[in-house]
Amino acid sequence: MALSTIGTNQISNEVFQANRNLVKNGAMIVAQRAASSTGLGAANGYFTVDRMRMAIGDASAGRFTMAQTAVTDLSGFSKSVKISCTTADTSIAAGERLVLNYRFEGQDLQSLKSSSSSLKAFTISFYARANAAFNLVSEIIFGADTSKNSEANQVNALTTSWQRFTMSVPAATNTQIDDVTTHDTDLMFWMHAGSTYTGGSNSTTLRPNVNANRAAGVSSIFASTSNFVEITGIQLEIGDSATPFENEDIAITFQKCQRYYLKLLSDTAYDSYGSGFFYAAAQFYTTMWFPTRLRATPSLVSSGNFAVMNNGTHSAVDSLAYNRILHDGMCMQTYSDMSTNQGVQGQGGMLRNNNDSDAYIEIKAEL
Amino acid sequence: MKIENAKYHALDGNKDLPNTSITCTIDGIVHSVPIAEDNEDYAEIMRQVNAGTLTIEDAD
Numbered sequence: 001m002a003l004s005t006i007g008t009n010q011i012s013n014e015v016f017q018a019n020r021n022l023v024k025n026g027a028m029i030v031a032q033r034a035a036s037s038t039g040l041g042a043a044n045g046y047f048t049v050d051r052m053r054m055a056i057g058d059a060s061a062g063r064f065t066m067a068q069t070a071v072t073d074l075s076g077f078s079k080s081v082k083i084s085c086t087t088a089d090t091s092i093a094a095g096e097r098l099v100l101n102y103r104f105e106g107q108d109l110q111s112l113k114s115s116s117s118s119l120k121a122f123t124i125s126f127y128a129r130a131n132a133a134f135n136l137v138s139e140i141i142f143g144a145d146t147s148k149n150s151e152a153n154q155v156n157a158l159t160t161s162w163q164r165f166t167m168s169v170p171a172a173t174n175t176q177i178d179d180v181t182t183h184d185t186d187l188m189f190w191m192h193a194g195s196t197y198t199g200g201s202n203s204t205t206l207r208p209n210v211n212a213n214r215a216a217g218v219s220s221i222f223a224s225t226s227n228f229v230e231i232t233g234i235q236l237e238i239g240d241s242a243t244p245f246e247n248e249d250i251a252i253t254f255q256k257c258q259r260y261y262l263k264l265l266s267d268t269a270y271d272s273y274g275s276g277f278f279y280a281a282a283q284f285y286t287t288m289w290f291p292t293r294l295r296a297t298p299s300l301v302s303s304g305n306f307a308v309m310n311n312g313t314h315s316a317v318d319s320l321a322y323n324r325i326l327h328d329g330m331c332m333q334t335y336s337d338m339s340t341n342q343g344v345q346g347q348g349g350m351l352r353n354n355n356d357s358d359a360y361i362e363i364k365a366e367l
Numbered sequence: 368m369k370i371e372n373a374k375y376h377a378l379d380g381n382k383d384l385p386n387t388s389i390t391c392t393i394d395g396i397v398h399s400v401p402i403a404e405d406n407e408d409y410a411e412i413m414r415q416v417n418a419g420t421l422t423i424e425d426a427d
């Protein structure tokens with residue numbers, strides 16, 4: 001019978017489910033650290049686009065640039081993450097790898113579970129292109145477990161044009177996702193790998209982890225300095241097919257990213273980070289409130305020159321330290337040591353840059 | 368991850384009180400890392416301490 005209207009019972013529930021994309025910042029719109037970082041390849045880490053980590057294996061001569069890049073030729077998207085080879089490496093050691101890596105907290109994937117030891121079907125989708133034909137391997141891996149069904153992957157044949165790739169993973173038994181706020185699961189986009197990771201086969205059905213399977217069929221981005229790979233619109237959702245990418249207000253995405261990292265940047269030479277008081281003449285406390293509860297007790301990262309402004313006096317800060325976390329992860333008390341000028345115990349003051357417009361403070365609770 | 372110049376910071380800068388963080392440089396950037404099991408930097412510091420490749424100076 002022909003239908004004149006489509007009711008909700010004709011449409012999969014997942015289509016209208018809010019927050020169905022379990023990947024944060026999949027559209028690459030937030031990049032707090034920097035828009036671009038060059039000379040990478042010696043260490044793992046987060047460098048530009050929030051939540052997008054670069055995972056490095058054994059030492060490689062290959063080097064790359066990671067950049068948040070404007071997208072002008074893909075409907076519905078304005079940003080991507082672009083990985084460009086800057087130093088080639090064609091002598092590939094067994095343990096080398098280069099992977100764009102999204103790390104999940106275990107608690108964020110509990111909706112995938114159909115029981116404590118089984119998973120529902122789920123689908124990974126993303127848009128990608130390269131400078132030339134390139135085999136990118138997408139992979140999901142739960143805890144890298146060799147005794148449970150923990151790993152699945154597929155080869156994606158990139159071209160110079162944007163394409164959407166989907167990887168549907170059937171429901172599985174004998175799996176495990178722990179309900180934790182720590183790193184539990186990885187979504188991996190392999191761009192380079194040595195023989196440790198390439199001797200096996202691909203499967204979109206979850207299976208025990210075997211390293212040789214993980215990047216079977218991958219091309220090497222380090223084959224030429226002409227090479228680049230560009231990715232955006234990463235989505236992981238429940239169900240056996242991909243729904244349209246779930247675009248999200250940047251304010252929401254930004255706050256999700258700040259659960260893991262926030263950068264307090266200065267625009268001028270004397271920007272302020274917060275007010276506080278002198279605990280003693282040379283010791284100043286500042287309370288920094290966060291816009292959201294952090295995932296874990298954060299590190300305090302500081303770069304540049306800081307000072308405490310008080311009663312018309314300007315005291316250079318010798319060191320800035322984490323003193324304690326307060327209110328269940330909602331704010332941090334910092335501790336500043338000073339050896340010049342100094343204040344008066346009990347007086348108020350303000351922590352700010354000391355004639356340094358490049359200074360910054362980072363609060364970091366990354367996975 | 369290259370961790371150098373690690374030194375404990377005691378609560379309120381008072382060495383008679385418990386240590387609350389470790390000041391160090393990680394890959395050349397100054398970090399103040401809380402003594403907290405859920406912090407990834409602290410986990411890496413302790414891994415290197417246990418491996419005998421890093422020592423942490425006492426708090427002042």
